[in-house]
Amino acid sequence: MAKLTQLIDNEVFRAYATYTTIVLLKMMLMSFITAYFRIRRKAFANPEDVVSFGKGESAKKYLRTDVDVERVRRGHLNDLENIVPFLGIGLLYALSGPELSTALLHFRIFAGARILHTIAYLTPLPQPGRGLSWAVGCVVTFSMAYKVLKTGLYL
Amino acid sequence: MAKLTQLIDNEVFRAYATYTTIVLLKMMLMSFITAYFRIRRKAFANPEDVVSFGKGESAKKYLRTDVDVERVRRGHLNDLENIVPFLGIGLLYALSGPELSTALLHFRIFAGARILHTIAYLTPLPQPGRGLSWAVGCVVTFSMAYKVLKTGLYL
């Protein structure tokens, strides 16, 4: 167990663990927001979800899409598309021996950018708010990928 | 290599490796079920997938959505949305030094909940079967996230 605990004792790794947990929890929040809008707007995807609204045609009308539900779902998918690379590349970056201050800068900007992206998507804020927050997250991930490949490239 | 092998020798880490592999393989199974329904229902998404059914209009009619194909795809996306957080937070949890019995409890309940979720989605079982299995998986992930942040918080 000794060697394992050294991982979580490492400050860069603890910072990675903290910010990764934060962005993954934020991503999971999207499921709850989707459920909230589905119930509030009565817009469901599965027949078994609308049984409590009655039988037959009266329930079937709730099997529909809703603009706000779809908006949250697009935000959720965008999270998946961007947080999965952060999860993988960020872990490798944390193991590539970066300076603590540099690593913290990367993790904090990424987490901030993704939280802003969600706010920009759900409000919605005028563009380029959402576009910029997405781009900043990408730049952070590219910067970490560069460090990983520079440190450990083995083709 | 010595230090690396110690990771996989650790029982908590081996349990994480086992259950993560199981849920990821289960998630991959969704691709095969989607392909099965696409072929059986002749419902495809790409023109190049229906060429063998003939040319022109006769093939084009197979470029359509099918309720069962869409159901499997929703289940697959739900897997992605929930198994990605487990992959990341579970790894950090396994490295945060939990008791073996507590860790096993988390991993087993999560894997069981996700397998039940798939069964509930594909059968489909009446609600709240699917909703509950999804919620149980979330609770397990939140519990692991709490342990990670309690052990290693570094903002």
Add this chain to the structure above:
Amino acid sequence: MAKLTQLIDNEVFRAYATYTTIVLLKMMLMSFITAYFRIRRKAFANPEDVVSFGKGESAKKYLRTDVDVERVRRGHLNDLENIVPFLGIGLLYALSGPELSTALLHFRIFAGARILHTIAYLTPLPQPGRGLSWAVGCVVTFSMAYKVLKTGLYL
């Protein structure tokens, strides 16, 4: 820090880090290709994205789906569905003590198969080009999963 650097000094782990970073960057590329087609085809998903095209009905007509945008998005989702299992199972495989040459073979074939999959999807190449490249990626992941479970199974 000593123990951490040993991870990235390990050749199998460096190979995993390299190929994982490559496939994750390739996956991120899909976002840029989607954006390219959305702008070129003027096919957007959000009202706030089309404000610069004017107000009211004149802008609303750009809120539409486009076959090429949808094609890239399907390719992106397929990446998520297949690269997430590689990310998780590949990491556990790299820690399970495989031969360097065997590990390299797995990682190289997977990365090659996913790059071919994207080319086959976007060109598009006739089937079974895309189907085969997807299947090869699955076989590599299954082979790594078998090694992980054989080495570290702990239920």
